[in-house]
Amino acid sequence: MKTWFVFIESNTSGTGQLFARSAEREGFKPILFAKDPSNYKYASENGIEVLRINTEDKEAMLHACHLLKSESGVAGVTTSSEYFIHAAAILASRLGLPGPQASVIRNCRDKQKQRQCLRAAGCDVPAFFPATTLKGARAIAESMGFPVVVKPVRGSGSVGVKLCRNLTEVSTHATELFRQRRNERGLAVPRRILIEALAKGPEFSVETFGRNVVGITQKYLGPLPDFVEVGHDFPAKISDSARKLIHNSVISALDALGMGWGPAHTELRLCETGPKIIEVNPRLAGGYIPELVRIASGIDLIAETIRLAAGRPSHLTRPLNRCACIRFIIPAGDGVFIGAHGIDEATAVPNVVETRLYRTPGSAFCRKGDFRDRIGHVISCGDNHTDARFSAMKAYSAIRVAMQSN
Known part of the structure; x- marks a missing residue:
């Protein structure tokens, strides 16, 4: 029996299918952990094993991995989705499998924390300030001067990222971002946004x-x-x-x-x-x-x-x-x-x-x-x-x- 290779969710633009195929070529049997398997049409079309599970529940996923491990072993845990790389790192660590440090992934996925770390190390980044209220976002944008880029502190695929040329546009977009409680994948989002300078160049x-x-x-x-x-x-x-x-x-x-x-x-x-x-x-x-x-x-x-x-x-x-x-x-x-x-x-x-x-x-x-x-x-x-x-x-x-x- 082939050893399992676990994927936690998948991106939705096609790479997830390529990940599963690569696992098969390496001699593993891919299994996709998914909260809603209907999001991944490629899985059913290609006969990929899918386990319906709450992928926000790390303990439930760990238990599922232990069951797979007792059956035929688990070779690895990863994901093709930005939103689940932290969970994959945690599971890999707890299973004794190779993977990145979960704390590094957590800090890197928060754009504010990442920017602060890069700036402290002397890396050149655009000027930026976090905001937790609409009033704060407006004040920051006015002090920085226009245009500014307004974006969520977590996200992928340019979701929620917009150039704002005046205070009205900042207010409109910041209000929309603050109103969101969950992202396009149904995951909770922090009530923080970034206001940053537009970096000009290719x-x-x-x-x-x-x-x-x-x-x-x-x-x-x-x-x-x-x-x-x-x-x-x-x-x-x-x-x-x-x-x-x-x-x-x-x-x-x-x-x-x-x-x-x-x-x-x-x-x-x-x-x-x-x-x-x-x-x-x-x-x-x-x-x-x-x-x-x-x-x-x-x-x-x-x-x-x-x-x-x-x-x-x-x-x-x-x-x-x-x-x-x-x-x-x-x-x-x-x-x-x-x-x-x-x-x-x-x-x-x-x-x-x-x-x-x-x-x-x-x-x-x-x-x-x-x-x-x-x-x-x-x-x-x-x-x-x-x-x-x-x-x-x-x-x-x-x-x-x-x-x-x-």
Whole structure:
């Protein structure tokens, strides 16, 4: 009987399925702990074992893991979801399995605590102040000057992050954030927000494994005031001097946070004064960036994470030296998604390796201003940046989204 590999919940953008497949390729039997299994259609479609359990109850999950351990053993515990990496770290520790330090993950997931730690260590971060009341948020924004970025202290996928250009916008958005008691996954959220200065410059993310920099990703954002990521290029086409600055900045940030185990995804802006760390995420990137890394470099970060969590040696050798790009499909407005034309045309573009839609015709669509606005993507891979980018944009331009107004 195969040894179990436990996943606590999953992200909802596709990587969760890749985690389960990697566990199977490593010879394990994946099992998904989920409060609501209906959130993960891929599990039933692929015959993945699912245990319905309250994933906010760590003791219940620990008991379930002990039952699995007595049956055929548990090789590892992890998650592809930002919201459950702390719980996974706690369970792994209590089961005597490899994993990151739970206290490091807890502090890193709180954007205020993370920023304070980075600033104390001398890392360059945007100016920021926490607020617990609307009056406080307004006063902070006025003292900082506009525009400011207003965001929750916990979150993922740009959920709740917005640029505010005046006091009215700050009041409106801060009121909305303070009103929320639970996030989009149904988890309780702290009654704290951050008001921070807008860092100006191109945005990048750095994909690391331990203290090894795997590569730098160029990120493209949609129009303000939202911060929706609309595309990525891996690796980023930047100068050697910029690459060195970013590399050193990120390693310093990881050291400041005490992070040295497993994957991390650090987002930053390359400003005139140098890199400014926006946030360090103690997990793999979302937005299919691990897939871009795999097809461009040959390094499978998802498989490496599974191996590490199971106590197996990692292999970060780079057999390929190509460029991969993704462009996300985002409807122009709200309504009912009727379908997308031009998929076959996009798929036929040279260097395109994948076109995918996340929604089915007839589903309602309402823009959120975050990752949930993305309804599909195209991925290309070429021998150089020019070819890969050209193919991605040509395929993206071929797809026409049909919407029916409500």
